[in-house]
Amino acid sequence: MQVNKTYNGADALCATLLANGVDVCFTNPGTSEMHFVAALDREEDMRCVLGTFEGVVTGAADGYARMADKPAATLLHLGPGLANGLANLHNARRAGTPIINVVGDHATYHLPYDAPLTSDIESLARPMSASVRRVRDSGDVSQATAEAIGSSRQNGGQIATLILPADAAWSPASTVVHHAPTPAASVNEKAVQLAADALRNGKKTIIIAGGKALRDEPLRLGSRIANATGARVLAEGAITRMERGQGRVMADRVPYAVDLALDKLREAEQLILVDAVAPVAFFAYPEKPSRLTPPGCEIITLAQPGDDIVGALRALADAVAANQAAPSLAGSADCPQLPVEGWDAPKIMQAVATLLPEGAIVCDEAITAGRLNFALMAGSAPHDYLQLTGGAIGVGIPLATGAAIARPDRKVVALQADGSGMYTMQGLWTQARENLDVLTVIFANRRYAILYNELKMMGVETPGNNARRMLDLDSPPFDWVSMGKAAGVESARAENLATFIDLFRAGLSRRGPFLIEAWL
Amino acid sequence: MQVNKTYNGADALCATLLANGVDVCFTNPGTSEMHFVAALDREEDMRCVLGTFEGVVTGAADGYARMADKPAATLLHLGPGLANGLANLHNARRAGTPIINVVGDHATYHLPYDAPLTSDIESLARPMSASVRRVRDSGDVSQATAEAIGSSRQNGGQIATLILPADAAWSPASTVVHHAPTPAASVNEKAVQLAADALRNGKKTIIIAGGKALRDEPLRLGSRIANATGARVLAEGAITRMERGQGRVMADRVPYAVDLALDKLREAEQLILVDAVAPVAFFAYPEKPSRLTPPGCEIITLAQPGDDIVGALRALADAVAANQAAPSLAGSADCPQLPVEGWDAPKIMQAVATLLPEGAIVCDEAITAGRLNFALMAGSAPHDYLQLTGGAIGVGIPLATGAAIARPDRKVVALQADGSGMYTMQGLWTQARENLDVLTVIFANRRYAILYNELKMMGVETPGNNARRMLDLDSPPFDWVSMGKAAGVESARAENLATFIDLFRAGLSRRGPFLIEAWL
Structure with a gap:
């Protein structure tokens, strides 16, 4: 780009992001952001990834940050562009993901x-x-950007939104670049003591691990502590990123269904939370409790988001003399066999679990069809498991897209329900554009199956016309093979297990995006 | 549906909507709305239309209300479901469209x-x-719903959002149904007098007509007034719904481009606004004004949204003795000839303008490719013209969907840019599901062409790698024929004018959705 060489606010924004290690920007720009686009165009160190809808932009930023362990920036076009990205920002917020949103706005005097x-x-x-934070003027850009980056690093990861008026972007700026502090993570010694006391008081204890406590090292520490003291480790219900599979800690998850969750937690007399919140029902139901722990269950918070999670667990392991205890690890015997017959979602997942390659990044938004995914993959080859965290459907395809940008060395396997997938299918185009190594499995049951379950729970066995027309996706069935083709992603349909296994193996053996529509 | 017969808050909501004439609900429900779904299932008079993404839901509600002249309800799933629908609610707000959003939320005690x-x-x-308005409890549902309906009718049409906690939906309710008042529209006599005085003072006057002033009758009155007094009539820049074509008033529009708009308004010494706002620049640019009227131009508001628009124009016509003046109507000579050669967006539009059937509803989100659409269709067969009003792209396909629901007796012609179309392409599935009579033309230039123009205006002639990767949609090109097929809409590509004309004629001759990708 040969003109507009005056260093302006948009350049200051770019430079501040790069100086603080933010070098990927997921974007969907508009007119009010053109000066930022021009500045990005002058910065070859910034990788710009276009999403053709903002839900893709923000969901990809979430997937990227979960796997890169650092924030991405997003570039969004005024209020409506931000609005389109909010649902996946909601998921990212619940995941504790660091993201810096740059939202362009009109020039200040134009408002x-x-x-x-x-x-x-x-x-x-x-x-x-x-x-x-709204940027005041071009002189404020670098400071405001550094503050946003700093904010995104707080509490283990947060969403920071920076509103950039067009005139702050286009006006001349100083080349001074501000740096964001990295918050120091600490161990809450008092909490360690309380947790150690609890583990020795003879009461039935469950350790709930969430957030960054679901990585390999903290899980091993948690499992040692549990095994030394008779406690149990559970992962929280919605998982940001869990390192699991063979040779990793085998831990169950708080179930989504209220009755199953109540059952799983029924005997708990005390809970120790490690980067997690006390489990509550996803939705309220008449006659069912909101809190999933039994009445009187004591809640002890060992570590909060942003604390030194590994440090806290090490201190606790020391305090309860758990360092010699063996963690409970998954072995090859925990992996199912490759299925040879049958054709339903669990059979498909059994095949996926068996064939999953080492180092895979699994992005799971299979919803109802994926109820058994987590359990079936416990003994798969070691992998990362990422999930819909905030209940706002439409994160799966973008999440896989962002994860693949963060880790081009690893295979991303996206397990995707069809109804949720229809929310942000534009992400497939970004996968093709960037040639991302994503193997997507669409569980095509052609209905919002979860809502049929909910109606059933209300006692409705035979939905009428209006209900069916709100819950069915079958007339016409959405054709994911054509959708993949539209987006430039090679795609094929499997209508039986043998074909699925062949296609899944084919998808694993090649690099680049590939989509399998598993027609249930 | 055979159970849950107790009349509850959800039933009260349904009954109140129907009693007030709201009988179409565009929906994407979730668990927290299942009691409302069950209530809708018991009400066969309510037509429920599923959108598989909320941007489709709200955009369709906009298109429906613009053509039905009454509000639709939407059903949205908590904050994220609403968030997904906000961009098109933004457009609807700018269009002055009445919509009642029902947003489900958790049970009050669960929050x-x-x-x-x-x-x-x-x-x-x-x-x-x-x-x-958040519904307090099941006893408050009918009153709150009536208030929302009343609010949606204010000021000519507004967005009313009703938050429905799940427990307010599922708890027993009274069967008393509340009714919403219809606001009385009045004529501001003082404004009429001011406008009449202005039209007689010899200054150069432009009458800007917007909102409901763009229907046939008010436009005729405006044109008579203009012709009797030497004034000029212009349509506002973003058109909610204009009745135009042969036999209708021929009026130009305030241009989108700032320089063109300044030029068009340069000589205006006074503006008379009829259900319109004084024109301002869509975006700010360095060294260009925000206000498009010349300094010192006097602004007179004859009628505001919600006023008696026709009454005000009649009174003004009487006051300036314009009733005998002839309005300026479009005739067949204003319609272009069917083109026989060439292949670009204006040529395609020339063909569309020539072939447009009487009574067509045109939904225009062709953006850069459609710059000449409005002018070319001035002399087409009489039709309604609907446009993106708020600048939040992604309204076109949903708008056409809703318009077709409102007027199944008329052909809907959607003129759609490819970049904007990718935002809400899920709407094609709803068109197939409901077998809507929508003929969509995709202007596939495979780029955000408008942003290339903006970069050019900044002096950037040769964008670099990062800019091109944010503005191009060409690697891979998005394949709209496959997209249509994915959604169950018969689709075909035209790469030359003869094929396009054949396909457009074929699309007109059949009923049901049809898509033409015009490959530019």
Whole structure:
């Protein structure tokens, strides 16, 4: 790019991001962001990844940050562009993912004219952001950007939204670049003591591990502690990223279904939370409790998001003399056999679990069809497991997209329900554009199956016309092979197990995006 | 449906909507809305239309209400479901469209537990809603619903958002149904007098007509007034719904491009606004003004949204003795000839303008490719013209979907840019599901062409790698024929004018959705 060489606010933004290690920007720009686009164009160190819908942009930023352990930036076009990305920012917020949103806005002096694209960006941003900051002018850009990056690093990972008026982007700026502090993680010694006391008091104890406590090292520590003291380790219900599979700790998860969760936690007299929150029901139901722990169950928080999770667990292991205890690891015997017959979602997952390659990154938004995914993959080859965290469907395809950008050396396996997949299928195009190594399995049951279950729980056995027309996706069936083709992703349909296994193996053996529609 | 016969809050909501004439509900429900789904299932008079993404739901509600002249309801799933629909609610707000959003939320007592899908729905809703009301309990449902319907009817059409906690839906309710008032529209006599005085003072005057002033009758009155007094009539820049074509008033539109708009308004000494706002630049640019009227131009508001528009124009016509003046109507000579050669967006539009059938509803989101659409269709067969109003791209396919639901007796012609179309292409599935009579033309230029123009205006003639990767949609090209097939919509590609004309004629001659990818 040969013109507009004056260093401006947009350049300051770019430079501040790069100086703080933020070198990937997921974008869908518009006119008010063109000066930032021009600045990005001058910065070859910044990798810009286009999503053709903002739900892809923010979901990919989530997947990227979960796997890169550092934030990505997003570039969004005013209030509506941010709005389109909010559902996946909601998921990212629940995942504790660091993201810096750059939301372009009109030039400051233009706002009073209430031009058509004007809206209250702050009001839209706040529910899904830990911090929202409007840049004052071009002189404020670097400081504001550093603050946003700093905010994104707080509490283990947060959403920071930066509103960039067009005139702050296009006006001349100083080349001074601000740096964001990295918060120091510490161990809460008092909490360690309380947890150690609890583990020795003879009461039935469950250790709930969430967030960064689901990585290999903290899980091993947790498992040693549990085995030394008679406690049990459970992963929280919605998993940001868990390192699991053979040679890794085998731990169950708090179930989604209220009755199953109540049952799983029924005997707990005390809970020790490690980067997790006390489990509550995903939804309320008449006559069912909101809190999933039994009445009187004591809750002890060993470590909160942003604390030194491994440090806290080490201190606790020392305190309860757990360092010699063996962790409970998954072995090859925990992996199912390759199935040879049958054709349903669990059989498909059994095949996936058996064939999953070492180092795979699994992005799971299979919803109802995937109820057994987590259990079936406990003994798969070692892998990372990422999940829908906030219940806002449509994260799967973008999550896989971002994870693949973060880790081009690893195979991403996306397990995707069809109804949720239809929310953000534009992400397949980004996978093709960037030639990402993502193998997607669509569980095509052609209905919002989870909602049929919910209706059943309400006692409705035979839904009528209006209900069926809101819950069925079958007339016409959405054709995912054509969808993949539309987006430039090689795609094929499996209608039986043998074909599925052949296609899955084919998908594993090649590099680049591939989609299998498992027609249930 | 054979169970759950107790009349509950969800039934009260349904009954109140129907009693107030709201009998179409665009939906994407979730668990927290299942009692409302069950209630809808018991009400055969309510037509439920599923969108497989909420941007489709809200955009279709907009298209429906623009053509039905009454509100639709939407059913959205908590904060994230609403968030997904906000961009098209933004457009609907700018269009002055009446919509009643029913946003399900957790049971009231469940909210303090901060379950994963909890978010600040009010903060999300407010920027795009004229009113936001949380239902207190099941006894409050009918009153709150009537208030929302009433709010949606204010000021000519507004967005009313109703937050429905799950327990308010499932708890028993009274069968008393509340009715919403219809606001009385009045004529501002003082404004009529001011406008009449202005039209007689010899200054150069432009009458800007927007909102409901763009229907046939008010436009004729406006044109008579203009012709009797030497004024000029212009349509506002973003058109909610304009009745135009042969036998209708021929009026130009305030251009989108700032320089063209400044030029068009340069000589105006006074503006008379009829259900319109004074024109401002869509975006700010360095060294260009925000206000498009010349300095010192006087602004007179004859009628505001919600006023008696026709009454005000009649009174003005009487006051300036314009009733005998002839309006300026389009005739067959204003329609272009069917082109016989060439292949670019204007040629395609020339063909569309020539072949457009009487009574067509044109939904235009062709953006850069459609710059000449409005002018070329001035002399087409009489039709309604609907446009992207708020600048939040992704309204076209949903708008056409909703318009077709409102007017099954008329052909809907959707003129769609490819980049914007990728935002809400799920709407094609709804067109197939409901067998809607929509003929879609995709202007596939495989780039965000408007942004290339913007870069050029910044002096960037040769964008670099990062800019091109944010503005191009060409590697791989998105394949709309496969996309249509995925959604169950018969689709075909045209790469030359003869094929396009054949396909367009074929699309007109059949009923049901049909898509033509015009490969530019």
